[in-house]
Amino acid sequence: MSALSDLRVLDLTQVLAGPYCTMLLADMGADVVKVERPGGDLIRRNPPFAEDPEAEAYGGYFQSVNRGKRSLELDLGDEDDRGDFLHLVETADVVVENYRAGTMEKFDLGYETLRERNPQLIYSSIRGFGDPRTGESPRQGQPSFDLIAQALGGVMSITGQPDGPPTKVGPGIGDLFTAVLNCAGILAAVHHRERTGEGQHVDTGMYDAMISMCERAIYQHSYTGEIPGRRGNSHPTLFPYDAFETADGHVVIAAFGDGHWTALCRAMEQPDLAAEYDSGAARLANREALRAAIAEWTAERHTAAIVDLLEGDVPAAPVQDTADIFADEHVHAREMLVEVDQPGADRSVTIAGSPIKLSATMPEPGGRAPLLDEHRDELLGELAERTDAATSGATAGND
Structure with a gap:
């Protein structure tokens, strides 16, 4: 039944x-x-x-x-x-x-x-x-x-x-x-x-x-008085939470929490970034420079290698098309x-x-x-x- x-x-x-x-x-x-x-x-x-x-x-x-x-x-x-x-x-x-x-x-x-x-x-x-x-x-x-x-x-x-x-x-x-x-x-x-x-x-x-x-846009307008605009693949209040180009495609990385951010910086072999930008507010205030640093790192590597390196420590995934979906064991x-x-x-x-x-x-x-x-x-x-x-x-x- x-x-x-x-x-x-x-x-x-x-x-x-x-x-x-x-x-x-x-x-x-x-x-x-x-x-x-x-x-x-x-x-x-x-x-x-x-x-x-x-x-x-x-x-x-x-x-x-x-x-x-x-x-x-x-x-x-x-x-x-x-x-x-x-x-x-x-x-x-x-x-x-x-x-x-x-x-x-x-x-x-x-x-x-x-x-x-x-x-x-x-x-x-x-x-x-x-x-x-x-x-x-x-x-x-x-x-x-x-x-x-x-x-x-x-x-x-x-x-x-x-x-x-x-x-x-x-x-x-x-x-x-x-x-x-x-x-x-x-x-x-x-x-x-x-x-x-x-x-x-x-x-x-x-x-x-x-x-x-669009509940996020509604409360943003109410709280700030501003009209939310387009941000591509990024998030208005979280960083890093974005898509990055790789050597063979694109990967998304969601490392806005302190622990995930530290793990990402460790994988990038740039622990100084974790120490310097140790809060969400600091990362948001410097998102453009930090995004450029992450983008430079991902551009030199293949998508699968990045996901394998970050797996278990940092939320990350490849940007898949339907052929990838059809082949996914999950x-x-x-x-x-x-x-x-x-x-x-x-x-x-x-x-x-x-x-x-x-x-x-x-x-x-x-x-x-x-x-x-x-x-x-x-x-x-x-x-x-x-x-x-x-x-x-x-x-x-x-x-």
């Missing part, structure tokens, strides 16, 4: 934030039913493809965040499809959607309507700027993507080189961090329901999530690479595993992502069976 094996989730989300949230729930055992609009999720046809885009049912983008789900294609504007969806809601635990505010209400399927069908339902929304039910904002109704959230939430203003432009973080953190927070909110609502029997609305805004992620020991089938290709593909580890109910990323409408017969068949059972029960009661 998995941790969430008794939880059914109706997933009306698409692209990244919503699907990643429901993927986490599926990894932990929830029965996630991906209710897709006619034609399916917008990213089904996004590259890359394993072999032949024409033969494959979907690309890597869709595969990565929709594993282990069941698919049902419904047109919520169609009366019959809307009825099927409402019947599914009656036995669901959670509904997740990431439309613009007001979209579900256009189909008369907003939180209040669904709550009438299922008072214990947990209704979760992921939007760029949140839902009016939890706090009205003049931005609600505006479209949002990861890039928008990173720009508004302060991420880009503190990312990049000091003399360079504002820079987006590589992964879609506007989507992914919001998704993780929303997943936590759903699980909190499930716990609340177990104690009280009450469902509720869970709401997570991408802009809000980015402000939470990654395989922790099962962070998962092989899944790719419909339309003659080989399996690799996607990221689950970072959530539980000792008794270990999450297990399910099989491949579903084909569009792949599970229609079994899902609607389950509805028909429940309807027949309810009808039989009512007839027996009348007898």
Whole structure:
């Protein structure tokens, strides 16, 4: 039995934030039913493809965040499809959607309507700027993507080189961090329901999530009155805590504590630096000169030699690319690479595993992502069976 094996989730989300949230729930055992609009999720046809885009049912983008789900294609504007969806809601635990505010209400399927069908339902929304039910904002109704959230939430203003432009973080953190927070909110609502029997609305805004992620910039501005800027790979209040070029790549070194700093200076065969700059304040005040000294030392050595020399005494690591990650023993020991089938290709593909580890109910990323409408017969068949059972029960009661 998995941790969430008794939880059914109706997933009306698409692209990244919503699907990643429901993927986490599926990894932990929830029965996630991906209710897709006619034609399916917008990213089904996004590259890359394993072999032949024409033969494959979907690309890597869709595969990565929709594993282990069941698919049902419904047109919520169609009366019959809307009825099927409402019947599914009656036995669901959670509904997740990431439309613009007001979209579900256009189909008369907003939180209040669904709550009438299922008072214990947990209704979760992921939007760029949140839902009016939890706090009205003049931005609600505006479209949002990861890039928008990173720009508004302060991420880009503190990312990049000091003399360079504002820079987006590589992964879609506007989507992914919001998704993780929303997943936590759903699980909190499930716990609340177990104690009280009450469902509720869970709401997570991408802009809000980015402000939470940039907590350091918020308190810095409050404490100092200054606007934090871009510092490249360095840290505003800790040194050394930076990336350094080596003879064959880059290494990161985090030796801001006195003990680690002393060990780094010993490895560099410059104990005088440890004695002269023996406090964090002294190192910060002279960071440029000290950075130059460390950079000169790393530039003459290979990355592996530096890491081997510092290992166990100073926090240090190579800057890895994906080829390095695929070859890392830790990654395989922790099962962070998962092989899944790719419909339309003659080989399996690799996607990221689950970072959530539980000792008794270990999450297990399910099989491949579903084909569009792949599970229609079994899902609607389950509805028909429940309807027949309810009808039989009512007839027996009348007898």
